[in-house]
Each structure stands twice: as structure tokens, then as C-alpha cells.
Amino acid sequence: MKLYTAEEMSRADGRAQDLGIPGGVLMERAGAAMAQVALERFSPNRALIVCGGGNNGGDGFVIARELHRAGVEVAVLATKDEYGGDPAINLEALRNLEVRLVRVEEVEAELDRADLVVDALLGTGFSGEVREKEAGIIEKINGAGVSVLAVDVPSGVDGGTGEVAGAAVFADVTVCAHAAKVGCVISPGAEHAGETLVVEIGIPPEADSEPSLLWTDGASLRGSIPRTSAPAHKYSAGALMVVAGSRAMTGAAVMSVRGAERAGCGITFLATSAGAAPAVDIALTETIVYGVEEGEFGGMSPGAADEILGRSERATALVIGPGIGTGEEGRRLVEAILAGTDLPVLLDADAVTSLAGTDALARREGPTVITPHAGELGRLLGSGAKEVSARRLHSSRQAAHDYGCCVLLKGSDTIVVEGGKTSVNSTGSVALATAGTGDVLSGVIGALLSRGMQPYEAARAGAWIHGRAAELWLRETGWPAESMVATDLFDHVPRAMGELL
Numbered sequence: 001m002k003l004y005t006a007e008e009m010s011r012a013d014g015r016a017q018d019l020g021i022p023g024g025v026l027m028e029r030a031g032a033a034m035a036q037v038a039l040e041r042f043s044p045n046r047a048l049i050v051c052g053g054g055n056n057g058g059d060g061f062v063i064a065r066e067l068h069r070a071g072v073e074v075a076v077l078a079t080k081d082e083y084g085g086d087p088a089i090n091l092e093a094l095r096n097l098e099v100r101l102v103r104v105e106e107v108e109a110e111l112d113r114a115d116l117v118v119d120a121l122l123g124t125g126f127s128g129e130v131r132e133k134e135a136g137i138i139e140k141i142n143g144a145g146v147s148v149l150a151v152d153v154p155s156g157v158d159g160g161t162g163e164v165a166g167a168a169v170f171a172d173v174t175v176c177a178h179a180a181k182v183g184c185v186i187s188p189g190a191e192h193a194g195e196t197l198v199v200e201i202g203i204p205p206e207a208d209s210e211p212s213l214l215w216t217d218g219a220s221l222r223g224s225i226p227r228t229s230a231p232a233h234k235y236s237a238g239a240l241m242v243v244a245g246s247r248a249m250t251g252a253a254v255m256s257v258r259g260a261e262r263a264g265c266g267i268t269f270l271a272t273s274a275g276a277a278p279a280v281d282i283a284l285t286e287t288i289v290y291g292v293e294e295g296e297f298g299g300m301s302p303g304a305a306d307e308i309l310g311r312s313e314r315a316t317a318l319v320i321g322p323g324i325g326t327g328e329e330g331r332r333l334v335e336a337i338l339a340g341t342d343l344p345v346l347l348d349a350d351a352v353t354s355l356a357g358t359d360a361l362a363r364r365e366g367p368t369v370i371t372p373h374a375g376e377l378g379r380l381l382g383s384g385a386k387e388v389s390a391r392r393l394h395s396s397r398q399a400a401h402d403y404g405c406c407v408l409l410k411g412s413d414t415i416v417v418e419g420g421k422t423s424v425n426s427t428g429s430v431a432l433a434t435a436g437t438g439d440v441l442s443g444v445i446g447a448l449l450s451r452g453m454q455p456y457e458a459a460r461a462g463a464w465i466h467g468r469a470a471e472l473w474l475r476e477t478g479w480p481a482e483s484m485v486a487t488d489l490f491d492h493v494p495r496a497m498g499e500l501l
């Protein structure tokens with residue numbers, strides 16, 4: 001699937017028109033294809049088409065004409081007094097056909113009778129906060145409990161970022177013209193979009209440009225995972241040092257290491273607190289477990305950094321963070337390890353949190369991936385979880401820029417950013433919203449780093465494999481998503497990875 005921002009879409013549209021394809025033709029094809037989706041998905045009897053003053057509204061007029069032609073009883077709200085260009089032409093056709101045009105005061109009554117609303121109020125020409133009049137219409141649509149098909153992007157969602165500053169339509173299906181709009185796949189816009197579909201509208205490949213955001217699907221990763229070829233030994237297949245766990249959190253260490261094993265590490269080492277080591281050792285048959293000096297709170301003490309660095313001599317990458325605990329000791333330990341190695345490092349969970357307010361990341365020259373969720377990134381940036389959740393694309397890009405590392409922002413729309421590159425992951429399930437899945441992810445990406453993948457590619461691939469493993473578990477068990485536990489992922493990580501080879 002191709003992802004376009006509003007600017008990229010309007011560039012492609014402009015180039016198509018420069019090539020001699022009239023804008024009206026694009027609008028006609030968009031509207032006709034979207035009407036077809038409406039008919040197939042919803043089999044409506046009575047549809048209300050809500051049309052704004054721009055080309056999104058113009059698409060809506062075409063949809064209205066097509067639904068009318070198919071025998072659907074159609075009512076159209078046109079919010080602008082005077083239309084111009086292609087929308088005006090299509091509105092005129094509706095008048096000639098005597099399609100019912102309703103006033104904004106009649107919207108509530110129409111919503112009561114409709115079994116489908118087509119939201120063609122605002123498209124890619126919108127950003128910021130919806131004005132009062134349109135916000136009122138959006139609230140009525142959301143309150144009506146009627147199925148909603150959104151045209152191109154749910155009205156009120158910023159098509160280029162997924163940000164929602166005020167009122168925004170909640171759609172069941174969003175049908176995008178030519179390319180999926182970024183705002184439909186990044187939260188919170190993604191939750192407003194429902195299912196996102198793309199229809200062709202006649203823009204030729206000659207009009208396309210390289211998108212600034214990549215959709216991480218299987219095809220974009222196939223062949224990127226290094227294979228172990230003969231002659232191989234356990235170190236050449238990837239040797240990962242995992243620095244994880246504390247007395248209170250032994251599971252995090254186990255899950256990170258086991259994720260790494262299944263993602264193909266030749267050998268795994270674990271450094272954990274001396275108190276946690278015996279329990280962890282029993283759970284990790286294939287791993288070399290080092291119980292290191294323990295600090296005050298049952299975690300590893302900063303003084304353990306030298307031993308950990310020494311034990312990492314034969315490692316090809318490190319994972320630091322799962323279950324190590326936050327606080328002063330954790331911070332000093334992480335800083336000391338980072339200062340002592342140029343190996344590729346993945347920092348997760350507590351390690352990310354503990355680096356807030358330090359320059360340890362910005363100073364570091366070795367390849368680095370951080371894998372925070374919104375709360376952890378909020379603490380790191382000093383902006384808070386709410387701000388990160390509202391501006392996920394902006395926040396992950398800011399962190400990648402400020403800290404000069406690869407950032408993987410977890411969520412249903414996992415975003416990976418490094419330098420000028422940004423991607424959004426395509427796999428996953430709500431099943432992953434359970435304790436320990438993040439630890440597994442750190443191990444999977446750590447393994448890929450240890451096997452020689454570059455940070456951005458390792459993070460993209462790891463996120464895809466992790467999400468795909470959850471999908472495979474759901475498919476195989478048929479169990480409710482809520483019943484999955486993180487350890488269920490282990491058996492499915494290899495199969496997910498197998499799909500990329």
C-alpha cells in the first residue's frame with residue numbers, strides 16, 4: 001500500500017493534470033469507485049451525503065449521483081452557498097436529476113432516516129481545528145449511530161499526520177483516492193478511519209513521486225533478513241547480550257531473551273541482578289546467564305557496568321532495559337554501559353525512561369534503536385504521554401532528530417523513524433496490548449541487530465514480525481485476542497519471520 005501526505009497527493013494530482021488528465025475526470029473516477037464500495041459494503045437504502053465546499057465535497061456529489069443511479073434514496077447536504085469548478089458541475093447534475101438537497105437544520109432528521117452517511121465534508125485540504133459549523137455537523141454524524149463511509153480521510157483528521165485537534169468523524173470505512181492518506185494509518189486518525197481502502201482514480205505512475213512515509217508490509221521486507229550460511233558457528237550467527245531484569249521483574253528478562261533466540265541469534269547472554277539470576281537461569285536453558293552486582297532495590301548496580309561490558313566482548317549487539325527498573329541506579333548503569341561500547345544497542349522500557357534529561361543518547365556514536373511507548377517517549381522528551389499520543393508522527397521524528405538515533409514508537413500504528421526515513425507498521429492486533437509483549441519485541445529487534453541488520457531495517461522488520469506473530473496466534477487458536485499472553489508469541493515468531501525469507 002502506498003502512503004501519501006496531503007502535499008504528495010496534491011503533487012500527483014497536479015502532475016496528472018499537467019499530463020492532460022482533467023481534474024474532473026479524476027473526481028468522476030474517485031466518486032464512482034467510492035460509490036461502488038458504498039454499495040458493496042453497506043447495501044444502503046437511504047443515504048445522506050454530507051458535502052463540504054472543496055473537492056472532497058465534489059467527490060461526494062459524484063457519489064450521490066452514482067448512488068441515485070443505483071436506486072438508493074439519496075439526500076445531499078451541500079455546506080457552501082456558492083460552488084465553483086468541478087464540484088459546481090457535479091452539484092448542477094444533482095439539481096438536474098432532482099436529487100433532494102437538504103439544509104443543515106435538517107441533518108438530524110435525515111440522519112434518523114438514513115442507513116448510510118457519506119462523509120465528504122473535509123479531505124486533504126483540511127488541517128488544524130474544524131470550525132464551529134462543521135464541528136456541529138460532525139458531532140451529529142458521530143451521535144447518530146449510522147454506518148459512515150468517509151471520503152479520502154475522515155473529516156477533522158489531518159490527512160498528513162493523523163492528528164485530531166477538535167471534532168472528527170468516526171467512520172466504519174474510509175476510502176482513499178489513489179493512495180492511503182497518512183492520517184488514516186496513524187493514531188488517533190487511524191481510529192477515526194476504521195478500515196482503510198484505496199481506489200484507483202486514473203493517476204498514472206508517471207505522476208507519482210517517492211512517498212516520505214513507507215508502509216511496512218511483508219513485500220517491503222522480503223529478503224532483508226540475513227540468513228546464516230555455512231561455514232557458520234554460533235558467534236557468526238549473531239551474539240546478543242541482553243541486560244535485563246531485577247528481583248521484582250525476572251519475566252522481562254526471560255521474554256526478551258527468548259524473543260531473541262527465536263529471531264535467530266546464534267548465542268544469547270543475559271546480565272541480570274544476582275538475586276534474579278537463579279530463577280532466570282532455570283527458565284533459559286540455552287542462555288549464558290550472568291548474575292551481576294546488585295544495587296539497593298534488587299536491580300543491577302551501576303558498578304556492574306564494567307563486568308557487563310567485559311562479558312559483552314564477543315557480543316555483536318546489546319539489548320538494555322527490560323525490567324531493570326528506573327531511578328538513579330538504573331540511569332547510572334545505562335549511561336556507563338552506553339559510554340563503554342560502540343556495538344549496536346537497543347534501549348527499551350526503563351532504559352529509555354532513565355535517560356530523560358541526560359545527553360547519553362545524543363553523545364553516542366554507535367548504532368542505537370530506542371523502542372518507547374508513548375509514556376516513555378513523553379518522559380524522554382519532557383512533553384508527556386498525552387502530547388506524544390496526540391502527535392505521534394511529530395514526536396517520533398523529533399526524538400529521532402534530537403537524539404540522532406532510530407526511534408520505534410510503539411502502538412497499534414508502530415512508527416519507525418531514522419534520519420529522514422519514516423515508516424508505519426502494517427501488522428499487529430489488540431492482542432499485543434498485554435504485559436511482556438514489548439520485552440519480546442526488544443529481543444526480536446536485538447537479534448536482528450546482532451545478525452548485522454542496520455537499525456532502521458531491524459526495527460521495521462522486528463515490528464512486522466512481532467505483529468505478524470500475534471496475527472498468526474489469533475488465526476491458529478481462534479481464541480479471543482484478550483486471551484493472548486506474551487509467551488504465546490515465541491512459537492509464532494519463527495513462522496512470521498519465515499514469511500519474510
Ligand SMILES: NC(=O)C1=CN([C@@H]2O[C@H](COP(=O)(O)OP(=O)(O)OC[C@H]3O[C@@H](n4cnc5c(N)ncnc54)[C@H](OP(=O)(O)O)[C@@H]3O)[C@@H](O)[C@H]2O)[C@@H](O)CC1
Binds near residue numbers: 026123
Ligand atoms: N486534488 C486531488 O488530488 C484530488 C482530490 N480529490 C478530493 O479532493 C480532496 C481535496 O480537496 P481540496 O483540496 O479542495 O480540499 P478539501 O479537503 O475539500 O477541503 C477544503 C474545504 O474545507 C474547508 N475547510 C478548510 N479548513 C477548514 C476548517 N478548519 N474548518 C472547516 N472547514 C474548513 C474549506 O473551506 P474554506 O476555508 O474554503 O471556506 C473548503 O471548503 C481530497 O481529499 C479528495 O477527496 C479527488 O477528487 C481526486 C483528486
Ligand SMILES: [K+]
Binds near residue numbers: 119150151152153
Ligand atoms: K471526508
